[in-house]
Amino acid sequence: FPELAGLGDEYPDLLLDGEIVVLDGGTPSFAGMAERFHVVDARKARRLAEQRPATYMAFDLLRLYGVDLTQRPWTERRATLERLELDGPRWQTPPVFTDGEALLAATREQGLEGIVSKRTDSAYRPGLRSPDWLKLPHRATTSVVIGGWRPESTSASAGRLGAVLVGVPGAEGVHFVGRVGAGLAGRAGMALLERLRPLEATRSPFAEAVPAVDAVDAVWVRPVLVADVESLGLSSGGRLRQPSWKGVRDDLSPDDLRPGHDAATEGNH
Incomplete structure (x- = not known):
């Protein structure tokens, strides 16, 4: 994903949790994302980056300037993430919503995968399922x-x-x-x-x-x-x-x- 390389230039020491998506008319594209996987040829990767560019959605901040933030409350990590203003040509920090029922209904109407509900005081647990985070998927x-x-x-x-x-x-x-x-x-x-x-x-x-x-x-x-x-x-x-x-x-x-x-x-x- 060469179009995402510039994100690493924003800060010298930064560890994020997020997701890469390919958007088609503002909606994540299943077919578009599948086309970007398993590309090992650099020339082909550059061509696809122009034809079907990916966007990185930053959800959480795990480390900044050598400081481990995973045990800090989610509200603190999120506030710090937003202060970084990661709003580049191919990366962004999507907004947070507090009305879970309305958001679940809206994502269903838009054909999206679902939502993740997080306790505001939750820590980040790498590699583990946390009872403080609930994934509510639509099939x-x-x-x-x-x-x-x-x-x-x-x-x-x-x-x-x-x-x-x-x-x-x-x-x-x-x-x-x-x-x-x-x-x-x-x-x-x-x-x-x-x-x-x-x-x-x-x-x-x-x-x-x-x-x-x-x-x-x-x-x-x-x-x-x-x-x-x-x-x-x-x-x-x-x-x-x-x-x-x-x-x-x-x-x-x-x-x-x-x-x-x-x-x-x-x-x-």
């Missing part, structure tokens, strides 16, 4: 392209569909975002398999190599079938979190899902 619906399927692993159910491998289209092709198995048991899986068998292909349609743990026994298909899945958004590695199957979208084509296309259905953090 967002996202349209994806099916690029392959895996059979169920048990011998008694050999030949039955166990999961589909899905991705989102970008400038470089279809970017793999995960494996979806929940919701595909029984008739739903059988009906989908009937539609996938005629689409079988000899190679993976994804732009990058699918992790071996996901690609085991995979049957690749031409990436022409669009479906909706529910999830808790993307992980830091660009994968769907806790995805579940909703159904095929015969009214959409893969081109409809490309970033910036009005017909794309997106729901993300």
Whole structure:
């Protein structure tokens, strides 16, 4: 993310907690963010930084000028963070809201992932789940392209569909975002398999190599079938979190899902 490099020049010793997002019309874009993950070529990274720039949202301040702030109350850390005025070309400090119910409703209406509610006197606990912080997620619906399927692993159910491998289209092709198995048991899986068998292909349609743990026994298909899945958004590695199957979208084509296309259905953090 070369567009974020300047943030490190603001202060010589600064440790933040935040999130990187790609915005499309002011809303976090699922497809746009997936396209930015796993880019190792510097020239490609610079090009994507211009075409699909990322923004860093600073949520918390953990260290400043060598001073560990993690045990300070959240209100103190937040006040110090705001005094830093981190408002650059590609980074910002989003506002805090005190009406949790209204914010939860507003984020649901906007198709956002959800909210995090924090006790004002809470410390920051690195790597730990804190009872002082409550995540209230919406399970967002996202349209994806099916690029392959895996059979169920048990011998008694050999030949039955166990999961589909899905991705989102970008400038470089279809970017793999995960494996979806929940919701595909029984008739739903059988009906989908009937539609996938005629689409079988000899190679993976994804732009990058699918992790071996996901690609085991995979049957690749031409990436022409669009479906909706529910999830808790993307992980830091660009994968769907806790995805579940909703159904095929015969009214959409893969081109409809490309970033910036009005017909794309997106729901993300």
